[in-house]
Amino acid sequence: MIVVGGGISGLTAAWRLRGDAEVTVLEGGPRIGGKLRTGTLAGAPVDEGAESLMALRPEAVRLAQDVGLGAELCDPAPAPTTLWSDGALRPLPQGHVMGIPTEPDALAGTGLLSEEGAARLRHEEALPAEALTEDVSVAEYLGGRLGQEAVDRLVEPLLGGVYAGRPDRLSLRAALPRVAAVAERGEPLLSALRRMRTPRGAAQGPRVVPVQGLRGGTGRLPRAVAEASGARILTGTRARELQRTAAGRWRVLAVTSDGPLLMEADAVVLAVPAYEAAELLRPHAPLADADLGAIQHASTAVVTMAFPRTKALARGDALPEGNGFLVPAVDGHTIKAATFLSNKWRWQSEAAPDVFLLRTSIGRVCEEHRLDVPDRHLVRSSVIELHQALGSIGEPVAARVTRWERGLPQYGVGHKERVARVREAVGKLSGIQLCGAAYEGVGVAACVSTGTGAARALTEG
Numbered sequence: 485m486i487v488v489g490g491g492i493s494g495l496t497a498a499w500r501l502r503g504d505a506e507v508t509v510l511e512g513g514p515r516i517g518g519k520l521r522t523g524t525l526a527g528a529p530v531d532e533g534a535e536s537l538m539a540l541r542p543e544a545v546r547l548a549q550d551v552g553l554g555a556e557l558c559d560p561a562p563a564p565t566t567l568w569s570d571g572a573l574r575p576l577p578q579g580h581v582m583g584i585p586t587e588p589d590a591l592a593g594t595g596l597l598s599e600e601g602a603a604r605l606r607h608e609e610a611l612p613a614e615a616l617t618e619d620v621s622v623a624e625y626l627g628g629r630l631g632q633e634a635v636d637r638l639v640e641p642l643l644g645g646v647y648a649g650r651p652d653r654l655s656l657r658a659a660l661p662r663v664a665a666v667a668e669r670g671e672p673l674l675s676a677l678r679r680m681r682t683p684r685g686a687a688q689g690p691r692v693v694p695v696q697g698l699r700g701g702t703g704r705l706p707r708a709v710a711e712a713s714g715a716r717i718l719t720g721t722r723a724r725e726l727q728r729t730a731a732g733r734w735r736v737l738a739v740t741s742d743g744p745l746l747m748e749a750d751a752v753v754l755a756v757p758a759y760e761a762a763e764l765l766r767p768h769a770p771l772a773d774a775d776l777g778a779i780q781h782a783s784t785a786v787v788t789m790a791f792p793r794t795k796a797l798a799r800g801d802a803l804p805e806g807n808g809f810l811v812p813a814v815d816g817h818t819i820k821a822a823t824f825l826s827n828k829w830r831w832q833s834e835a836a837p838d839v840f841l842l843r844t845s846i847g848r849v850c851e852e853h854r855l856d857v858p859d860r861h862l863v864r865s866s867v868i869e870l871h872q873a874l875g876s877i878g879e880p881v882a883a884r885v886t887r888w889e890r891g892l893p894q895y896g897v898g899h900k901e902r903v904a905r906v907r908e909a910v911g912k913l914s915g916i917q918l919c920g921a922a923y924e925g926v927g928v929a930a931c932v933s934t935g936t937g938a939a940r941a942l943t944e945g
């Protein structure tokens with residue numbers, strides 16, 4: 485079997501197929517892992533793409549355990565989700581669901597919303613709730629129930645962090661399924677979310693850790709999965725065309741630096757971004773091609789920087805506290821998030837004790853112009869805004885810019901229906917499976933789940 489795409493989705497599929505088939509993974513880039521990539525800065529490993537694995541759902545953490553990395557999983561330092569909003573760092577009260585505060589009174593004194601905005605939010609429980617019958621945008625539903633200010637200042641920064649997306653375009657069903665379920669039942673939102681939340685008594689039990697990291701970086705995961713899969717991995721090998729043979733098998737035409745490569749297999753897993761899958765499927769499933777091609781993607785950049793600790797302390801500068809902050813788009817800043825890696829991950833500060841490592845993220849969908857500048861401008865804008873948010877933290881001694889062009893698929897209104905149509909069209913092509921971030925979730929855990937699903941569909945028929 486052939487897996488096209490050596491990101492975590494494709495590698496999971498290859499690993500799941502071990503023992504059932506001989507698998508070759510074709511990876512267009514110079515290395516496997518896709519958005520799980522660990523580089524080096526100031527002599528320390530740093531994640532340049534995903535830096536955490538969802539732990540509330542099991543797939544990614546379990547995969548790490550299955551491939552021998554269980555002892556390397558680690559928890560982030562506890563810290564509240566914090567917003568750099570309206571000129572100050574403001575922690576979100578506990579118990580929010582993607583920024584939606586389930587206890588509106590807890591917002592008092594935080595400065596996160598104006599008085600009118602907070603009053604509008606509190607009014608939600610008094611609003612009539614009609615059952616939602618079709619998908620709408622996050623902003624349409626939440627704006628109607630909580631007010632636009634709550635959407636702009638509380639929900640958008642969290643969605644921006646995960647999807648680099650805009651609430652007026654993201655699908656409620658796909659981006660906020662728990663909220664959509666409440667909406668579809670026609671219940672008032674805040675009281676329903678309060679009931680769904682972890683019960684109060686759980687505060688005395690073990691801390692629920694929503695995400696975990698990997699000591700040494702999440703880039704270790706794809707490498708370990710590839711090794712455990714026993715698959716043949718061909719990097720620098722980009723699939724260009726998919727052909728059906730007279731015998732009903734699949735032929736993949738790939739390009740390499742040594743020239744073209746033709747390979748044949750009974751089945752092919754396409755574990756590539758939607759726009760690449762669209763190209764490959766065009767001659768075979770035109771309907772799927774159209775739907776896949778319509779999935780928009782956001783480009784982002786990650787700017788990782790190392791600030792000298794001793795100099796900062798000697799000058800009396802305070803190093804940042806907490807794990808970082810998110811930034812509402814309405815405030816018009818360049819950065820949309822900052823992650824204080826040295827605080828968040830203990831292994832990270834141990835790996836580079838002399839510097840304080842942090843990273844900023846830049847770029848949401850429709851904000852490509854912000855990335856249309858040289859790397860050094862992205863570093864400079866980041867430093868200027870970090871100083872605005874945190875006070876003086878000195879100047880970085882090292883910086884690294886990683887650009888993720890069309891890196892995050894956007895789940896627009898109707899996404900679930902679109903994916904269902906794609907899966908139906910592709911289901912008619914025997915021996916082709918799709919997996920990846922474009923379908924049932926952009927997070928690593930969701931990607932692992934689609935990789936597992938693709939392998940299972942091929943082995944179980």
Ligand SMILES: Cc1cc2nc3c(=O)[nH]c(=O)nc-3n(C[C@H](O)[C@H](O)[C@H](O)COP(=O)(O)OP(=O)(O)OC[C@H]3O[C@@H](n4cnc5c(N)ncnc54)[C@H](O)[C@@H]3O)c2cc1C
Pocket residue numbers: 488489490491492493494510511512513515516517518519520532533534535536537538721722723724755756757760784786888891892919920921922926927928929931
């Ligand atoms: C900056 C950033 C930060 C993120 N942070 C987190 C996080 O903290 N936690 C989390 O859970 N998720 C995070 N995500 C999301 C998550 O990392 C990705 O959605 C996930 O890793 C995607 O995996 P994938 O295998 O589906 O796709 P990819 O990682 O994109 O892999 C696809 C692979 O296919 C290759 N390819 C493409 N076309 C071809 C072709 N024609 N032939 C051969 N190979 C091809 C590509 O080179 C690539 O290696 C983040 C994403 C980004 C961009």
